Amino acid sequence: MAMPLFHDGLMVHTQSHDYPIVITENSAIKNNSMAKQIAPYIGGRQVLIVTNDTVSPLYLKVLEEELTEQFTVKVCVLPDGEQYKNQTSINQIYDTLMAAHFNRDVTLIALGGGVVGDMTGFAAASFMRGVNFIQIPTTLLSQVDSSVGGKTGINHAQGKNMIGAFWQPQMVLADMSTLKTLPARELSAGLAEVIKYALIMDADFLTWLEANLPAMMALDLAILGEAVKRCCQYKADIVAQDERESGVRALLNFGHTFGHVIETHEGYGNWLHGEAVAAGMVQAAELSQKLGWLTVEEVVRIKRILTLANLPITPPSIDVQTALSLMGHDKKVKHGQIRLILLKSLGEAVLTNDFDAELLTEVLSQHSA
Amino acid sequence: MAMPLFHDGLMVHTQSHDYPIVITENSAIKNNSMAKQIAPYIGGRQVLIVTNDTVSPLYLKVLEEELTEQFTVKVCVLPDGEQYKNQTSINQIYDTLMAAHFNRDVTLIALGGGVVGDMTGFAAASFMRGVNFIQIPTTLLSQVDSSVGGKTGINHAQGKNMIGAFWQPQMVLADMSTLKTLPARELSAGLAEVIKYALIMDADFLTWLEANLPAMMALDLAILGEAVKRCCQYKADIVAQDERESGVRALLNFGHTFGHVIETHEGYGNWLHGEAVAAGMVQAAELSQKLGWLTVEEVVRIKRILTLANLPITPPSIDVQTALSLMGHDKKVKHGQIRLILLKSLGEAVLTNDFDAELLTEVLSQHSA
Structure with missing residues (x-):
């Protein structure tokens, strides 16, 4: 098994609970560590991975396969882009959760950038009045900002991030290797x-x-x-x-x-x-x-x-x-x-x-x- | 000024804050006490009263007029009924808040039964990641149950109360006189x-x-x-x-x-x-x-x-x-x-x-x- 080249992190202290940010590399390779690192933070048997159609071809397959060995895994793939950070996308997450008959035991996993993270977090905050979630930020912006601190939400037609909640993840896994697939313009934005x-x-x-x-x-x-x-x-x-x-x-x-x-x-x-x-x-x-x-x-x-x-x-x-x-x-x-x-x-x-x-x-x- | 015949109450202790439940009578009469009793629990200058088309002809006018003496007051009247406890109604509340340019200072007031209270509470929990709200329950069911304890939310097509948050009000004003206008079938339900x-x-x-x-x-x-x-x-x-x-x-x-x-x-x-x-x-x-x-x-x-x-x-x-x-x-x-x-x-x-x-x-x- 290839060991990650770099493995570091820190703890975030909040009113509801403390949680780790793990900083790593090359975890999204088969038999490496992405699924293994997040598994201890999944409380029940039910997992919903939320991602978008840009990130899913890059990092979804191995994560989904490896989690399926231990959990009942469903996937919700949203369209990529800030313009989809809205109620329609949140409803798509709710509908997937309901169709799977998932309950309060479910853990949502946000695999993607800030938009995916903010929406997955708000869905987690509001599904059955609050379930667990984990952040796997795949952009520099979300790694340094939106995946830390529990701000979740969506846009309203008249304003950004007007609807949302403070809701803290169970852990954050920031893999630097994902930045290799990030467009240069988005790296700069981060x-x-x-x-x-x-x-x-x-x-x-x-x-x-x-x-x-x-x-x-x-x-x-x-x-x-x-x-x-x-x-x-x-x-x-x-x-x-x-x-x-x-x-x-x-x-x-x-x-x-x-x-x-x-x-x-x-x-x-x-x-x-x-x-x-x-x-x-x-x-x-x-x-x-x-x-x-x-x-x-x-x-x-x-x-x-x-x-x-x-x-x-x-x-x-x-x-x-x-x-x-x-x-x-x-x-x-x-x-x-x-x-x-x-x-x-x-x-x-x-x-x-x-x-x-x-x-x-x-x-x-x-x-x- | 007519004094309320009966004035009693208790305190609710929660993790976020403590708040009073005031039990009273005849407060919704002009120059009586409904607006006066809730005013000390309104933090800013902005108030949105959320009610429904059954309750609004009964208790809205005096409350709105008296609050307008001190606050910028907007009203959102929703259709009455459990079938409207959904995202469409929540969006109507958000739209009213955005159109009024209200911000984190706003206090939402739920004037009505459990459906109004649950939706107003969830809108308060999620607007700008959380603003204050006050409950004025006008049904026995909401006075003894849904207005206490901070459960807020809406229904999903596949299940009741599937979307929501735990969010505590700043105070609850339960006026027994409102039960006089409650249909007998709803009194029984309470x-x-x-x-x-x-x-x-x-x-x-x-x-x-x-x-x-x-x-x-x-x-x-x-x-x-x-x-x-x-x-x-x-x-x-x-x-x-x-x-x-x-x-x-x-x-x-x-x-x-x-x-x-x-x-x-x-x-x-x-x-x-x-x-x-x-x-x-x-x-x-x-x-x-x-x-x-x-x-x-x-x-x-x-x-x-x-x-x-x-x-x-x-x-x-x-x-x-x-x-x-x-x-x-x-x-x-x-x-x-x-x-x-x-x-x-x-x-x-x-x-x-x-x-x-x-x-x-x-x-x-x-x-x-």
Whole structure:
């Protein structure tokens, strides 16, 4: 039996339970370790694997076969794409569960990126008022962000992630090898979230990234594993402090309020989430600079690393009033005030509504029609 | 200002927070107390009242007007009936929330019976991953059962309450006067759950009910308030021990596995939930008697009080194999075994799969085609 080249991980502490994130390589090969590693976290005899039509040809077969040796396994293959992150897809999961006569013993397994993970998690949170689930994230974005911390959900026609639940997985298995089949554009989208952790939490990690980003983009799995572990640890530390985002957890949304405007305006799926966050982080950094918290050089440094990761640093042209109105739909709005996550310095973020609305308008105007 | 004639209540202790159940009368009269009593439990400035087209002409106007003095109030009126306890109605609530630009500050108010409460609770659990809600139950069934304990959800075409969440309200306001507008058949359906508490928890309460049921059916509000308070206290004690139904809480489902078979087979809405539970409790009692746990006389006593409450004690004709198959869909099934709540004695219930399948078949056969 081939041993995994790299096997590392960490524990996430939440109110409901603690769970491991296992970081590994080459687990999706026959007689290797994907099924073996997750089996101990499956409580009953029933398993539903939820995946999409892009990931299923790559990683489903071995996982399904090996799990079938121990469990009753059903599969739900959803269409790939953010535009399918909706009630119709959730209903497809429910219908599969009901047709299989599965009950509270079932464990759902999310095999795919953030969309699959968010939908599988919400289906798990809501089927029979809550069943277990396991995350096998196959994109960098989901490995460093959405598979950690229990945010699950779907989009509403009028807003992203408007319907959902906080629901923690039993374990997360992040296999770096799956990044080899990830399109380069999606790898870059994941790097946006990696860079985000550096900007909001740790200026030293920014320096590390400036040195190691080329190796990550060349798919050096050990360096990718190191980056994923660091990001998961940053996120786990924050989630342990504030699972339901009543405080510090909101800082993880740096760049996201601006990014949501881009995604909603352009239509889901045209800009990748990470791309919208990248351009949104630049806007948030520009506002921070106008407030005197960042230097012009620091904003240039942020733009440079995003560019190095092949990410956009300029939003599409959006009318200012439209942008402000879309911001009003964001979950971070409190008592009608737009609150934004801004940088007090590189490596330190703050959630604030203490800025001149004129300055926000200035930032939004730079790229408006 | 007219003072309420009766004002009493209790506290429910749950993992997320404690909340009060206030039992009152005549609060839905202008300048009386409904809006005043719930206002302290509304955190933000945004309120969505969810009700149905039967209850809205009775109690909505004053509540809406008085809340509007302090809050931004929107209303979502759903069609009345168990057949509308589905995703379409939930989407109507989401759409109303999105159209109003409401955010995490919103408080949802469920004004109606169990169906309104369950759907409003699930919408609150899932809108923006969870917002606050308040229950104003206007049926006896919801006052003694569904408004307490945080079970929320909707039906799936293949099974009742298959989609949902555990989500606790900020407070429950149970006004006995609302029972004056409740159809007699629905009052009886609520009495089924009241009688259930006596059968599973407290034989003395059964004796109390045998003496007081006529007064309750004649709408003696003080006696009804006393019964509601006792039932809520039984349920609150159980929920405090076992919020997520991993143990003792399952006992509250006495009569429900048999009852679900009746409801599913007959189509939602043809048998009221309480009617199905009544006939289901008789079946569970008959199986308990066959196991030697109840005497024939005790089964007769159960049938007698249900009959006194104008409840059915005989299920409709259902083929045994169909009934067994429908039972297999129930959430109480564990590792493929049908588990039932049975009575070890009057006032003492047990969840068990330790019975001869033949005896279950015998009970089901008594009324099969």
